[in-house]
Amino acid sequence: MTMALGVVAALAVLGGCGGSSGGSPPAQNGSGSGSGSGSGGQNATPRGTPTVFNWNYPAYTAPDAWVWNLPPHMPPPRVPADNPMNEAKVALGRYLFYDKRMSGDGTLSCGGCHEQARAFADGKDRPTGITGQKHPRNAMGLGNVAYHATQTWANPSLLTLERQIPNPVFGTEPVEMGVNDGNVDQVMKRLAGAKDVDYATRFAQAFPDAQGDPITWEHALKAISAFERTFITADSRYDRYLQGRDTLSAQELHGKQVFEQAQCSACHAAPNFDDQFMSAQTTSLVVRYHNIGLYNLEGRGAYPKDNSGAEEITGNPADMGAFRVPSLRNVAVTGPYMHDGSVATLEEAVRIMAGGGRNVESGRNKGDGRANPFKDPLVQDRGLSDQDVADLLAFLHTLTDERFLKDPAFSDPFATQKQ
Numbered sequence: 001m002t003m004a005l006g007v008v009a010a011l012a013v014l015g016g017c018g019g020s021s022g023g024s025p026p027a028q029n030g031s032g033s034g035s036g037s038g039s040g041g042q043n044a045t046p047r048g049t050p051t052v053f054n055w056n057y058p059a060y061t062a063p064d065a066w067v068w069n070l071p072p073h074m075p076p077p078r079v080p081a082d083n084p085m086n087e088a089k090v091a092l093g094r095y096l097f098y099d100k101r102m103s104g105d106g107t108l109s110c111g112g113c114h115e116q117a118r119a120f121a122d123g124k125d126r127p128t129g130i131t132g133q134k135h136p137r138n139a140m141g142l143g144n145v146a147y148h149a150t151q152t153w154a155n156p157s158l159l160t161l162e163r164q165i166p167n168p169v170f171g172t173e174p175v176e177m178g179v180n181d182g183n184v185d186q187v188m189k190r191l192a193g194a195k196d197v198d199y200a201t202r203f204a205q206a207f208p209d210a211q212g213d214p215i216t217w218e219h220a221l222k223a224i225s226a227f228e229r230t231f232i233t234a235d236s237r238y239d240r241y242l243q244g245r246d247t248l249s250a251q252e253l254h255g256k257q258v259f260e261q262a263q264c265s266a267c268h269a270a271p272n273f274d275d276q277f278m279s280a281q282t283t284s285l286v287v288r289y290h291n292i293g294l295y296n297l298e299g300r301g302a303y304p305k306d307n308s309g310a311e312e313i314t315g316n317p318a319d320m321g322a323f324r325v326p327s328l329r330n331v332a333v334t335g336p337y338m339h340d341g342s343v344a345t346l347e348e349a350v351r352i353m354a355g356g357g358r359n360v361e362s363g364r365n366k367g368d369g370r371a372n373p374f375k376d377p378l379v380q381d382r383g384l385s386d387q388d389v390a391d392l393l394a395f396l397h398t399l400t401d402e403r404f405l406k407d408p409a410f411s412d413p414f415a416t417q418k419q
Contacts, residue, residue, distance in 0.1 A: 050318045050374070051310065053156060053287040055149070060280045073242055073271050074234045075279040077146035080160055083222045085229065088205035093227025095197055096220055098412045101190040102169070104178030105130050110168070110224065113176075116410050119143045119330035119401075120231065125341030129176040136174065136307045138341035140326060141334040143233035143404060149278040149287055153323045153339045154310045156287065161225035169221070188215055196417065233329050233404040234271075241398070248398060255395025262354060262382040262392075273328035273399065289322035293357020293375040294338060296367035301374045304365055307340060320374045332397045333405065346396065350389055356381040 057078075064084035068076045079085055096102055098111040113127040114120035120142035127139045137153050150156050151164035158164045168176040170184075179187055191199045192215050203214035206223055210216075240246035248256070259265060267275050267290065278285055289310040295303045303309060303321040311319035323339045337343040343352060352358045356379055357370035369375070384392070404410070 048318050049316075050288065050291075050322060050376075051156075051314045051316050054284070055287060056284045057278070057282050059283075062280065068232065070232065071234050071239055071243060073239070074232070075281045077229065078278065078280050078282075079146075079229065080162060083162060083225060085226055086206065088202065089207070089223050089226045090230055092199075092202045092206040093223035093225070094410075095199075095202065095413055096191075096224050097227050098414055099191070099197070101194065102177065102179075102187060102220070103130055104180060104183045104187070106190065108177055110177075111412055113139045113168075114142055116407075116412075117405050118333050119233065119405060121334040123335070125336045127176070129174055130178040131175045133174045135176065137339050138336065141330060142228055142231050143329050143401070144272050144327060145231055146229040147272050147277050147279055148274075149276040149285055150324065154289060155313050156289070156310065157313065161228050162222060165221050165225055184217070188217065188220075191215055191220070196414075231404075231410060233401040235403045236329070236399050236401040238395075238398040239401070249394070251391050251394045252398050253395075255391035255393065258384065258388045258392045259395055262384065262388075263378060264353070264392075266378055267325045268328050273331075275325045289319060289324055290376040290379070291321035291372060291374045292323075292353065292379045293369035293372045294342070294352070295321060295358075295360065295365055296369045296372040297365060299367060299371070301372045304340075309339070318374060321372065322374070328396060329399050330401060330404065332400050347389065347393060350392055350396075353379065354382045354384045354389065354392075 060078055062076070063079055063081045064086065066079070066085035070076060096110075097114075098109050100106055100109045100112070102109055108130050113122045115122055118141070122139045124139070126137060127135045129135065140153065145151070145161065149159070151158040151161060152167070158167070169179050170177075172180070191197075199215060203219055203223075204210070207214050207219050210219065237246050237248070241248050259268075269275055269277070271277065276285070276287055291301075291309070297303065301320055308320055310322040311317065326334075331337075332346060335344065335346060335349075337346065337349040343349045343358075355370070357368075357372065357375060359368045359370060360366050370381075
């Protein structure tokens with residue numbers, strides 16, 4: 001990835017676009033430290049064995065006095081020591097998240113691919129960048145993103161929002177927001193000269209200890225990260241049921257039972273219904289990526305070119321087709337599904353998972369993913385009836401947090417100004 005010198009300096013402070021691909025998170029207050037295995041770690045994973053990262057986290061002390069307003073079953077998330085929360089920073093991040101001037105040509109914001117009504121997914125199979133190039137992967141929802149041990153679908157080196165965000169902004173393959181050597185300085189000048197937002201004051205309030213001009217890439221990306229860290233979704237009907245404030249129907253309760261008996265919860269574990277949940281209380285975590293049998297090109301276990309999962313980062317052949325388990329919170333509104341958006345409906349996704357994978361019967365991706373040699377053994381035919389599937393879907397719908405989808409605190413401030 002080619003970047004201007006100013007961008008390189010900013011990214012050095014933020015931790016960079018890539019970081020180490022080894023088994024240890026950096027030893028810092030917000031990300032933890034530990035040891036693990038992986039092609040870039042201290043102990044190379046034996047050939048034929050999927051990469052497993054065993055991470056330990058230090059005792060956590062919050063770097064700020066931010067109040068999270070969480071239900072009892074949700075612990076607070078970790079916040080990086082070098083990016084403490086404050087109201088001015090979150091408010092600034094909200095503007096920047098929705099500001100199209102943050103892209104190379106001023107036509108695309110973060111919110112362009114992450115819509116609040118869709119739990120910050122975008123309803124498309126794959127998003128399109130400013131040049132018209134399609135991203136190879138589906139835009140993940142951002143609900144509870146503060147709790148992810150790693151960010152993105154398949155990169156174990158992107159441990160924080162601050163490390164992840166440079167990729168869509170400055171990335172060149174694919175181009176998303178298209179900031180590059182030719183326009184990197186112009187983007188900050190656009191913000192400084194904005195007539196509709198007093199960015200000079202907002203940056204100064206968000207970063208009161210800044211030396212010199214506070215309108216910098218470092219501060220902009222930290223502010224967006226702080227705003228995204230507030231995307232807490234924990235007020236679904238399921239959450240209220242846990243607190244005794246709501247009830248589930250007989251069908252939904254049976255769906256919950258199916259979810260547990262079919263071992264869906266082995267990878268989609270509460271409270272976030274994923275397997276990379278990392279909070280202020282976390283002391284250790286086993287991080288895995290999973291091949292769920294979506295493809296099996298030529299019967300060799302291969303996935304489509306340039307979208308082969310964690311194997312692209314670890315270099316471990318056994319990580320072919322291995323991707324992060326997405327959270328099921330708000331899953332009813334975050335379709336299309338899977339890492340490449342190739343599954344249109346939630347029912348289809350459930351049937352694929354409950355059936356042990358997918359058989360692509362024709363076309364360039366032809367192959368029976370159910371027989372993929374790299375497939376996670378947990379992905380197997382569970383023998384669910386049509387009624388079981390219907391009940392399971394009913395339960396998954398209880399994970400929708402309507403308040404999160406409509407909360408004004410997460411809304412587009414520019415849309416409000418136009419009204």
